[in-house]
Amino acid sequence: MRLFVNVDHVATIREARKTVEPNPLEAALLAEKAGADGITVHLREDRRHIQDEDAQKIRRGISTPMNLEMAAVEEMVCIALEIKPFQISLVPENRQEVTTEGGLDVIGHKERLIAIRDRLKPAGILFSLFVDPDRLQIDAAREIGADSIEINTGLYSERQAPDALKAELEKIRVAAGHAAQRGLRVFAGHGLTRKNVGSISAIDAIEELNIGHHIVSRAVMVGMLQAVEEMRLAIRPITK
Numbered sequence: 001m002r003l004f005v006n007v008d009h010v011a012t013i014r015e016a017r018k019t020v021e022p023n024p025l026e027a028a029l030l031a032e033k034a035g036a037d038g039i040t041v042h043l044r045e046d047r048r049h050i051q052d053e054d055a056q057k058i059r060r061g062i063s064t065p066m067n068l069e070m071a072a073v074e075e076m077v078c079i080a081l082e083i084k085p086f087q088i089s090l091v092p093e094n095r096q097e098v099t100t101e102g103g104l105d106v107i108g109h110k111e112r113l114i115a116i117r118d119r120l121k122p123a124g125i126l127f128s129l130f131v132d133p134d135r136l137q138i139d140a141a142r143e144i145g146a147d148s149i150e151i152n153t154g155l156y157s158e159r160q161a162p163d164a165l166k167a168e169l170e171k172i173r174v175a176a177g178h179a180a181q182r183g184l185r186v187f188a189g190h191g192l193t194r195k196n197v198g199s200i201s202a203i204d205a206i207e208e209l210n211i212g213h214h215i216v217s218r219a220v221m222v223g224m225l226q227a228v229e230e231m232r233l234a235i236r237p238i239t240k
């Protein structure tokens with residue numbers, strides 16, 4: 001199963017200060033070195049983390065495929081045609097949300113999605129749709145000619161009670177099998193952690209995962225020791 005590492009929240013830390021560090025491209029290169037099969041960035045309309053320049057630099061700088069997540073709007077289609085990532089994933093976007101809150105309503109936006117597909121696919125960009133584990137939305141994705149779907153694991157990741165967790169996992173398993181049977185490539189992501197990823201990665205139909213927040217959070221923790229040790233050395237007075 002392929003792992004695409006989402007580096008958005010490296011940019012979130014940088015944007016907290018509007019400075020130059022940490023650099024999302026540097027994080028992407030380290031992720032590749034550690035075994036990432038690809039890099040994902042979400043260029044949001046409000047540019048709260050990844051900036052246009054980051055997307056350009058990551059596209060040029062990495063050696064694995066780039067997955068560009070974006071809203072289904074004209075501005076983003078133009079940017080995607082310029083950057084030419086390996087793949088784009090359309091996601092619903094709402095300015096007030098803290099993170100993506102649900103899958104796309106493919107059924108309700110077929111015409112718009114077909115128009116976007118007709119501009120991106122001829123440019124050689126794979127066309128993926130982020131959807132909830134819902135058979136009807138998956139059928140609609142197939143109908144409009146998506147290459148792949150990414151199943152939203154957000155609800156699964158929020159479930160605490162064992163029964164509810166099991167039910168949500170089963171929904172994902174059934175949806176993934178349904179999509180794969182219809183010839184769609186199946187990815188999954190949102191809210192995945194080291195603790196909850198095992199059951200998702202055991203689903204045969206899923207071939208790729210997109211994971212961001214947990215990896216960046218963990219990177220802060222495992223890197224803290226070295227960062228403080230380096231600072232202790234740096235503030236040691238220079239002896240003449």
Ligand code: PXP
Pocket residue numbers: 006008042069089091099100130150188189190191192210211212213214
């Ligand atoms: N997939 C999609 C479509 C997303 O919007 C996000 C969050 O940017 C992710 C996967 C990754 O989610 P997380 O950061 O919770 O791992």
